[in-house]
Amino acid sequence: MADLFKELKFALYLTLHPFDAYWDLKHEKRGSLRTAIVIFVLFNLVLVAENLFTGYIFGGRKNVDYNMFSTFWGTLGVMALFCVGNWGLTCLSDGKGTMYDICTATAYALVPYILIHIPMIFLSNFFVQREATFYAVFGLLATFWCAFLLLVSQIVTHQYTLFRALIVIFATFVAMMAMACLLILFVNLLQQVIVFASIIIEEIYLRIKY
Amino acid sequence: MRKKFLLGLAFALCVLLGNTSVSYAGEEYSQESAYIYSRNGRAVSIPDAYEYKKSLSLMDIEVDGEGLSSASDMFVSEANKIYILDSIKGVVVRLDEDFNVERIYTEFTCKDGSTTTLKKPEGVYVAEDGTMYIADTENKRILIVNEDAQVQQEILKPENLVGIKLTSFLPTKIVVDSTGRISVVARNNNNGLLQFTKDGEFTGYMGAPSVQVSAMEKLLRKISTDEQRAQMQYYVPTEYNNIKIDEKNFIWGTISSVSAEEIEQVIMYGDMSGKVTPIKKLNTMGKDVLKRKGLFAPVGELYFSDTPSKMTDVALGENGIYTLLDSYYGKLFTYNSDGILLHVSCRKGTKKGQLMTPIAVDYVGSKLYVLDSGLGQILMYSPTTYGSLLIEAEGYSVSGDYDLANETWRKVAERNSNFDYAYVGLGNSEYSAGNYEQAMEYYMNADETEKYSDTKETLRKQQAGSIFPLMFIAIILLVVILTLASVTRRVTCYIKGETYHRRGREDE
Missing domain, CATH: 1.20.5 (Single alpha-helices involved in coiled-coils or other helix-helix interfaces)
Structure with missing residues (x-):
């Protein structure tokens, strides 16, 4: 438990000193997968809270049948695709990070989003349409900060140069889309096989019955 | 091992719970009922605002042994008298609100004693004192007669046209304002309305509807020769097909030649500028001042496959409410003074109360009269409880009686929960009364973010300083x-x- 808190404090340090902290994360074991999962769960909770508690002006009328697990599955899927894609590309681009490193580093990059969006949820209940630009600026700040941390994590964990890190990130997105495509195809085929088999079974059953 | 099992169980639970979905009934839209368009453009059923009461068959009116078979125009005067113009027989029939024939004018005596008849007249206007202004189309003149069928004046094709060519003078529709100035729609003329003084002098054109040339045509024009361009002229003009005048001397004109593509653009992009519109409210300078503050511009039908609504008449009702007659779909689109759709009533069909080829519509008080040339009837629709509540609520909103408006909008919202504007109306009255939280709740229900935001600001100012300190x-x-x-x-x-x-x- 104490370890968890120490590692969370380290996560805060990471948002302000990314280069130092990512090195420590990989080589000096100052963070762990356990904390990464906690951060990821917190990230999902913040997304859920956003959907439920944002003021009317910025979030529209609340969706009555909001399903929080759909958010969970969404982020988990994207995260998994990204990590697998990135890990796959380390072979091609001589990256030195392992799957463990990639997963923890990506999760730690989500911390600024959590930090900024929680006060944003409060503010959205008090702000007025005119102040929408301020609200948007906060959102952009969170996004760009997280993107920056992601970039730094790629540079430090895989020991890439900046240029190579950008190319690898782009290639990871391409890889993610390719994997998603293949998954959809696979699921479709599987569906067809299952439907085919179940129809045959039903036919046989009906013929035996009568 | 046990920890992993528990984690796995939690995972499985999430998978199961993640697949729950709630089903709910969508919005209903019946083919026969009245409807309005919701914020996302879908038609939603509402209680009927007008119901068919009775009709008058024009064949029952005998002139020279035959019934009237081809009515061309209808006009309702200030005294609530209905005037019907029949084009084949060239007569004017005056009825009262309950369809009792009062007088039939078959011929008129000129100043020199001779009689004159009408030839395929298409438009009539009756002033307060009973003077009738008839657009005697085939005779190429405007005939001004008094109640006793005596010709006062005859306006022929204007001669003093400087620089503006008028190939033939075929007046079709006519209105006269309170100063006696006559405005006429002439066929095959795309310069707008012709205006005459009350002495019959031509003063010029007014309110030319904008030329609507598509980009493709503009390109073709640029690259074609002069001869080709002269031939292209035929595709350009757009003209008013009907006009009405209100008590403030605004001329309301309907245009039926708007193309489907342009209307689609207007609907898709929420265009409220009024550049392409089937209805215009012209002030004395000829500028379109119609308020378009609703969710969509007043163009009638929002969902159509290849033909948009073809507006052939506008009826001006109480409290700024106006109704557009869509002769293609046989529907009546009623909007309030801000351009917000109140209801869409009527259909084309063969049931009692449905229309075939409607050509004119008019209000008598709150009752609607529709002249249908295909059926050869005048149909009368009177407002239902819901319809009268709508008219009442509009009246209170316009006059500023916030308490009464509140009550009436509440009754409207009780009967029709699909009507965003009722909630906006309620919100407006709560806002004026100073109940900001309730106003915000109503605006949220109506999805009116702007007004919600303004109210929130006022509330904030009331509660504390602004957020920034x-x-x-x-x-x-x-x-x-x-x-x-x-x-x-x-x-x-x-x-x-x-x-x-x-x-x-x-x-x-």
């Missing part, structure tokens, strides 16, 4: 606290004799 104070406090914290840490370290480490670097 508080925010700045909070930030400054935060900074002060953090500095104090680090300063105390330094001081305690110094007192204890330890070396001071920066946070996050305990191993220095």
Whole structure:
């Protein structure tokens, strides 16, 4: 438990000193997968809270049948695709990070989003349409900060140069889309096989019955 | 092992729970009922605002032994008398609101004693004193007669046209304002309305509807020769097909030649500029001043496959409410003074109360009269409870009686929960009464973000200053606290004799 808190404090340090902290994360074991999962769960909770508690002006009328697990599955899927894609590309681009490193580093990059969006949820209940630009600026700040941390994590964990890190990130997105495509195809085929088999079974059953 | 099992169980639960979905009934839209368009453009059923009461068959009116078979125009005067114009027989029939024939004018006596008849007249206007202005189309003149069928004046093709060519003078529709100025729609003329003084002098054109040339045509024009361009002229003109005048001398004109593509653009992009529109409200300068503050511009039908609504008449009702007659779909689109759709009634069909080829519509008080040339009837629709509540609520909103408006809008919302505008109306009255929280709730229900935001601002001002002093104070406090914290840490370290480490670097 104490370890968890120490590692969370380290996560805060990471948002302000990314280069130092990512090195420590990989080589000096100052963070762990356990904390990464906690951060990821917190990230999902913040997304859920956003959907439920944002003021009317910025979030529209609340969706009555909001399903929080759909958010969970969404982020988990994207995260998994990204990590697998990135890990796959380390072979091609001589990256030195392992799957463990990639997963923890990506999760730690989500911390600024959590930090900024929680006060944003409060503010959205008090702000007025005119102040929408301020609200948007906060959102952009969170996004760009997280993107920056992601970039730094790629540079430090895989020991890439900046240029190579950008190319690898782009290639990871391409890889993610390719994997998603293949998954959809696979699921479709599987569906067809299952439907085919179940129809045959039903036919046989009906013929035996009568 | 046990931990992994528990984790796996939690995972499986999430998978199961993640697949729950709630089903709900969608919005209903019946083919026969009245409807309005919701915020996302879908048609939603509402209670009927007008119901068919009775009709008059024009064949029952005998002129020379035969019934009237081809009515061309209808006009309702200030005294609530209905005037029907029959084009084949060239007669004017005056009826009262209950369809009793009062007088039939078959011929008119001129000043010199001779009689004159009408030839395929298409438009009639009756002033307060009973003077009838008839657009005697095939006779190429405007005939002004008094109640006793005596010709007062005859206006022929204007001669003093400077620079503007008028190939033939075929007046079709006519209105006269309170000063006696006559405005005429002439066929095959795309310069707008012709205007005459009350002495019959031509003063010029007014309110030319904008030329609507598609980009493709513009390109073709640029690259074609002069001869080709002269031939292209036929595709350009757009003309008014009907006009009405209100008590403030605004001329309302309907245009039926708007193309489907342009209307689609207007609907898709929420265009409220009025550049392409089937209805115009012209002021005396000829400028379109129609208010378009609804969710969509008043173009009638929003969902159509290849033909948009073809507006052939506008009826001006109480409290700024107006109704457009769509002769293609046989529907009546009623909008309030701000251009917000109140209801869409009527259909084309063969049931009692349905229309075939409607050509004119008019209000008598709150009752609607529709002239249908295909059926050869005048149909009368009177408002239902819901319809009268709508008219009443509009009246109170316009006059500013907020308490009564509140009550009436509440009754409307009770009967029709699909009507966003009722909630906006309720919100408006609560806002004027000063109940800001309730106003905000109503605006949220109506999805009216702008008004919600304005109310929230007013409420905030009422409750405290603006948010920014508080925010700045909070930030400054935060900074002060953090500095104090680090300063105390330094001081305690110094007192204890330890070396001071920066946070996050305990191993220095």
